[in-house]
Amino acid sequence: MLKQDLILRNPLRLLGFETEDILPAGGLGAVLAHAGVGKTALLVQLALNGMLRNRNVLHVSLNDPVNKVTLWYRELFEHLADRYETGRVNRLWESVLPHRFIMTFRVEAFSVPKLEERLHDLTEPGIFSPEIMIIDGLHCDATMQNDLAALKNLAGKKGMRVWLTVHTHRHESPGEDGLPASFSPVAGLFDLVLELRPERADVHIKLLRGAATAAGSNLLLDPSTMLIKDHS
Amino acid sequence: MANKLENVRNIGISAHIDSGKTTLTERILFYTKRIHAIHDVKGKDGVGATMDSMELEKERGITIASAATFCSWLDHEINIIDTPGHVDFTIEVERSLRVLDGAVLVLCSVGGVQSQSITVDHQMKRYRVPCIAFINKCDRSGADPSRVIGQLRTKLGHNAVAMQIPISLEADFQGVIDLLAMKALYFEGENGERVRIAEIPGELIAEARAKREEMIDAASMFSDELTEAILEEKTISDALIIEAVRRGTLARKLTPVFLGSAYKNKGVQPLLDAVTRYLPCPADIENTALDLEHVETPVPLLPDPAKPIVALAFKLEDGPYGQLTYVRVYQGALAKGSAIVNTRNGKKTKIGRLVRMHADQMEDIEVVSAGYIGALFGIECSSGDTFVSPGANLTMTSMFVPEPVISLAIAPKDNKSQINMSKALNRFTKEDPTFRTHVDEETSETIIEGMGELHLDIYVERMKREYSAEVETGKPRVAYRETITQRGEFNYTHKKQTGGAGQYGRVAGYLEPITDEPADFIFDNQVRGGSIPTQYIAACEKSFRLCMAKGPKMEFPVTGIRVVINDGASHQVDSSDMAFQAAARGAFREGYAKAKPVIHEPIMKVVVETPTEFQGAVMGLLNQRRGMIVGAQDEGTLSVVEAQVPLAEMFGFSTVLRSSTQGKAQFTMEFALYRQVPQSIAEKIAEEIASRKKSAA
Numbered sequence: 001m002l003k004q005d006l007i008l009r010n011p012l013r014l015l016g017f018e019t020e021d022i023l024p025a026g027g028l029g030a031v032l033a034h035a036g037v038g039k040t041a042l043l044v045q046l047a048l049n050g051m052l053r054n055r056n057v058l059h060v061s062l063n064d065p066v067n068k069v070t071l072w073y074r075e076l077f078e079h080l081a082d083r084y085e086t087g088r089v090n091r092l093w094e095s096v097l098p099h100r101f102i103m104t105f106r107v108e109a110f111s112v113p114k115l116e117e118r119l120h121d122l123t124e125p126g127i128f129s130p131e132i133m134i135i136d137g138l139h140c141d142a143t144m145q146n147d148l149a150a151l152k153n154l155a156g157k158k159g160m161r162v163w164l165t166v167h168t169h170r171h172e173s174p175g176e177d178g179l180p181a182s183f184s185p186v187a188g189l190f191d192l193v194l195e196l197r198p199e200r201a202d203v204h205i206k207l208l209r210g211a212a213t214a215a216g217s218n219l220l221l222d223p224s225t226m227l228i229k230d231h232s
Numbered sequence: 233m234a235n236k237l238e239n240v241r242n243i244g245i246s247a248h249i250d251s252g253k254t255t256l257t258e259r260i261l262f263y264t265k266r267i268h269a270i271h272d273v274k275g276k277d278g279v280g281a282t283m284d285s286m287e288l289e290k291e292r293g294i295t296i297a298s299a300a301t302f303c304s305w306l307d308h309e310i311n312i313i314d315t316p317g318h319v320d321f322t323i324e325v326e327r328s329l330r331v332l333d334g335a336v337l338v339l340c341s342v343g344g345v346q347s348q349s350i351t352v353d354h355q356m357k358r359y360r361v362p363c364i365a366f367i368n369k370c371d372r373s374g375a376d377p378s379r380v381i382g383q384l385r386t387k388l389g390h391n392a393v394a395m396q397i398p399i400s401l402e403a404d405f406q407g408v409i410d411l412l413a414m415k416a417l418y419f420e421g422e423n424g425e426r427v428r429i430a431e432i433p434g435e436l437i438a439e440a441r442a443k444r445e446e447m448i449d450a451a452s453m454f455s456d457e458l459t460e461a462i463l464e465e466k467t468i469s470d471a472l473i474i475e476a477v478r479r480g481t482l483a484r485k486l487t488p489v490f491l492g493s494a495y496k497n498k499g500v501q502p503l504l505d506a507v508t509r510y511l512p513c514p515a516d517i518e519n520t521a522l523d524l525e526h527v528e529t530p531v532p533l534l535p536d537p538a539k540p541i542v543a544l545a546f547k548l549e550d551g552p553y554g555q556l557t558y559v560r561v562y563q564g565a566l567a568k569g570s571a572i573v574n575t576r577n578g579k580k581t582k583i584g585r586l587v588r589m590h591a592d593q594m595e596d597i598e599v600v601s602a603g604y605i606g607a608l609f610g611i612e613c614s615s616g617d618t619f620v621s622p623g624a625n626l627t628m629t630s631m632f633v634p635e636p637v638i639s640l641a642i643a644p645k646d647n648k649s650q651i652n653m654s655k656a657l658n659r660f661t662k663e664d665p666t667f668r669t670h671v672d673e674e675t676s677e678t679i680i681e682g683m684g685e686l687h688l689d690i691y692v693e694r695m696k697r698e699y700s701a702e703v704e705t706g707k708p709r710v711a712y713r714e715t716i717t718q719r720g721e722f723n724y725t726h727k728k729q730t731g732g733a734g735q736y737g738r739v740a741g742y743l744e745p746i747t748d749e750p751a752d753f754i755f756d757n758q759v760r761g762g763s764i765p766t767q768y769i770a771a772c773e774k775s776f777r778l779c780m781a782k783g784p785k786m787e788f789p790v791t792g793i794r795v796v797i798n799d800g801a802s803h804q805v806d807s808s809d810m811a812f813q814a815a816a817r818g819a820f821r822e823g824y825a826k827a828k829p830v831i832h833e834p835i836m837k838v839v840v841e842t843p844t845e846f847q848g849a850v851m852g853l854l855n856q857r858r859g860m861i862v863g864a865q866d867e868g869t870l871s872v873v874e875a876q877v878p879l880a881e882m883f884g885f886s887t888v889l890r891s892s893t894q895g896k897a898q899f900t901m902e903f904a905l906y907r908q909v910p911q912s913i914a915e916k917i918a919e920e921i922a923s924r925k926k927s928a929a
Contacts (some may be wrong), residue, residue: 065387066863066874067350087747094907102863109866118864121848127855 002088003095006080007052022046022210023163023192026156028148029210030140032166032183033196038203039165041226042196043134044072046163048080050132051099058122058130058160059100060115062107062137069102069136079225101128107137112150119158133162140166142185152189178208196221237535237603238513239308242560244329244361246352247338252368256338256494256503257301257312263425263501264303264310300547300558300589300605308508311605329355331546331560331605334511335363336503341375341401341491344867345383346841346900353388362481364488364510365390366503370398371405371493374869381489390487391480393450396502397443398491399433408491408499409436411444412470417502424497450486451476474509481510514603519562521618521626524575531626535602537565540621541572543600544628545608548615548663557608558589559600562628564621566606567599572619575627585609614662636668636681637834637879637903640688641706643677652701653678660691667691675924681711684901685883710880712917713832713906714783715792719744720827725801726815734806737815739764739772741797743823753780754794764800764812771809772797775816784821785829786921791906795820831914834879837904839872840889842897847871849892857881858913876904880913 023029033039047057061069074093081089103118122128133155140148155162172180178195179187187193192210196203203221205228222229245253302311313332329335335356339349356363365384367377377398384392396408399416407418409432416436418428432440448468452459455476461468480486490506492499514535521542522528533542541564549556559566566572566583573580587594587607600606613619618627644650657669657680668681682688685708695701723740746754755773764772776795783790800815838859842850844866850873851861859877882901889897909917 066865066872067387070862085747087745090747098860101861103866104863105866106868109868118847118866121851125848125852125855127851127861 002081002084002092003052005084006092007049023161025159025161026152027161027191028152028155028189029161029163029192029194030166030183030190031163031194031196032168032180032208034168034170034198037196037198038221038223038226039167039196040072040136041076042194042205042221042228043136043163043165044076045080045228047100047132047134048073048077048096051096054099055131056129057100058119058128058133059102060133060135061102061104062110062135064104064136066102066104069104073100076226079227101130107139110138112147112154115151116154119154123158130158130160133160135162135164137167138164140164140186141182145186148186148189178206237515237601239508240513240603241308241310241507241511242313242331242333242514242603242605243310243507243511244313244332244335245338246329246335246356246363247340247349252340252494253338256336256366256368256500259424259494259497259500260310260312260504261301261303262423263504264305300607302588302605305504306508310504310507313605329359329361331544332359332361333514333517334507335361336507337363337365337487339365339367339380339384340372341367341370341377341380342372343841343870344376344380345387346872350388353390357484360484362484362512364481364490364503364506365392366499367489367491368494370401370491370498371403371496373402375401375405377401377489377491384487384489391450391485392487392489393447393477394443394491395447395477395488395506396491396499397436397440399436405493405496405498408502409440410502411440411447412473414440414444417499419498419501424500427501447477448473451480454480454483454486478510482512482516519628521562521628524625524627528627533563533602536563537601539563539602540624541566541570541619542624542626542628543572543619545611545613545615545617545619548613548659554610555612556587556589557611557613558605559608559619560605561600561602563602565599565601566608566619571622573622573624574613575618575620575625576614579612580622581611583608583611614665616665634666634683634903635711636666636683637711637836638684638688639679639681639709639711640692641672641675641677641679641709642692642703643706645702645704649701649703652699653695653703656691656695656699656701660694677706683903708883710833710878712786712788712909714785714788714790714829715832716743716745716790716824716827716829718828720823720825722819722823722826723799724815724819724822726811726818728811729806733808734803735808735811735814736801736803736806737764737768737808737811738799738801739797739812739815739819740799741795741819741823743820743827744794744796745827746792746794752791752793753777756794756796758796758798759800760798763802764797765802765807768802768807768809768812769797771812772816775813776820779817779820779824783829784824786831786918788831790824791832795823831909831917832906833909833913835876835904835907836879836882836901838875838877838882838885838899838901840875840897840899841870841872842893844869844871846893846897847873850889850897853885853888853892857885858910878907878909879903 031039031042047059050057059069077093101122151162166183168180172182174180175184179193187209190209193208195206195208197206201223203223205219205221220229245257247253300311300313302309337349337352339345367380369375370377381392381394384390395411397411398408399406407416409416414432416430416432418430420426420428448462451473452462455472458468458472458476461472477486477488481488488506488510490499490503492503494500519533520530521533523531541561543559543561543566545557545559547558566586568583568586571580571582586597586600587609588597589607594607597606620626644653660667661669666683670679672679680688680691682691688708692703692705695703719742721742725738726735728735755776757769759769780790780793838854840850847864851864854861854873854875854877857877858881859875861873861875863874865872885899889899
């Protein structure tokens, strides 16, 4: 079955976690990288994997309009399923779409209480109850400590797994733990931190924080398709 | 028509509903002295804007048909097509864009880039129409042109560059600063007809300088001379900047942005200057026709009056003096008395009367040369037809016409209405390719089909007003379709021996869904060894094709089926075309039943713009209608909710939306795709059809 194939094909499983869910319910995860390395692509793949397993994904974007986010999903899904016959892929796409909801905010207008209010609009009348939330474009530094703590609290309350993208800067050298100095003050709130590190033509996925086996370091992001591939 | 071709502009004004297109056009006509008084859309004087010539348009405050008109500005002749903003009338927008060389994209400085602007922009891209943008309503509270420029970049991907900045905004909006001349422009007089040029107010000088730098920087990408002048710190002439911006605009790589408030008579004259400066003349655009004698090879057309005529009929109108056909001439010259041939049917006609239109008034002219738009009288044709000189066999590429998604049964109230109704339907179907009509064989009802509820509503109203045809309408019906979901084998023998000549034919093979290409029907003959004689294959194909018109499941049209025949049998005496047609019919039914048929319904992309406080309520409404909400976009005080909703659930949505949002939300809707109907709904549809049949019997 195509759906099962795609779930199995997801190399995220190789990150070495015992369960399919890399993050625990109520946990916060971060993907760190410089601009343009593939943070959104990685999170969209995590989201697609969730959708294929019938998990509801709420994608919150602070940078892109709904149309552009939709394109990310469609594009990565097509790459993921490129070897399969179009008709089946389209049918599967139609069937997983109801598991996704996109919300966009302007960066300056975003706040956790506002997000909670919107979430309430969705969950209360039973329109959509997210199990995974992706937040793309939120600044994660010391100034956001309170917001991130509130977000963690919200994730716990709703039992959601929340992933954030963290934009790092080239001029910032990492500390001993590999975390950039601006992120370190809030890092304690995160259960898992991955970093995308470009090395020559490849993009490596490194695990900076969280319990996992060494297999994690073997993952790469294919720069041509932005899909995760197994290094070995 | 004394102007040189380089001084001609054929432009369209496109935008979202209520962005003020018609008001803007009205002002343009006033300043170019085509009209001598301003009448606003839904204005207090009850006259209505000049471009909204149809009575109904005046009443509803929307523009339905694109009226063509022309005006002069600074030695330039500008032909304007006013286009409708509602999605239901998109075919009009598409047709207009096909014949235009450039466009003004009107945006609301409060609403910004709205859903319909995105649709219109897609259409402009499809026809590669260069455009300039006009941010209107700068006097409204909440006006923010710089946000709109940002949206032009992020939402539409335009390289938008401000050519002006506002002098105050909202209620204080006074005028604009021209970043090219570095002067302030104020609009004075009762109707803003006097443009006062003054020095830039001190507090805005720094901003103006910075924005001018940005503008020159963007323009320099299109001119080496300009880049050189910047690098060598030479004085930069206006002409150099104009040329660079023009080049960028023509290549669709730059969108110059202008500001104003048409309603408050501000900023329109500089926009007209911009139309003449930056939008292309007919000679700047490369048009091609298809040569029917050489397998439709594209042939470039030259705007030369001496060459053979190639003209496109892009709009028909039924006026008090007969049919009026709007044409765009691409090559040659249409002159009174000359002969033309309609490429579609080969019919030769002589041009009796040529006119130039100004909304609903006309002016007789002798000739329409290449590059111009005019109208012909008394020519029988359909919209989209190509006219050529006798001997030429060229056609303009056909325009993309979407399939109708909704239908409505109509019945005349009396005998007189019946005659008028058929006249009206005949006219409307010629005018608008997305509007279709037929008679249902079973119920004998006249069915009209179109692109949305409003689309059909307008035609029913027009029948009443223009043709005095009073009609009763049934409930709108959705254009459902049937298809199969798996392979279904068939092996059917048709045998009849009841005295006289017998009938015999056997057809075997399978039906399967088409998944790899967008086709409705594919017939694949894999019969080897003559088990079905070659002369009967065509009869089989014809019969299979006929079966597609009415599906065995619920009698909806069937789509997306590949029929493969690979075996069969015949009889020397008893086989005939008729016997194989009957066998193929039986085979189709047999295979179809095994192929798990399903019903598909049209799904609409619905975009609702609502104040944020009603976002929850709007999502609730969409959800109740089996809608799948794709996303919600926070735009400050406004929120945009995008959803995919079955058309069948959208009837009466506007009323419900108004009452749930205190009338503050608006929505647009357009066809998105066909999707399978859930089982419970399919059962309801089956019940409905059964009861309809029962009542018809």
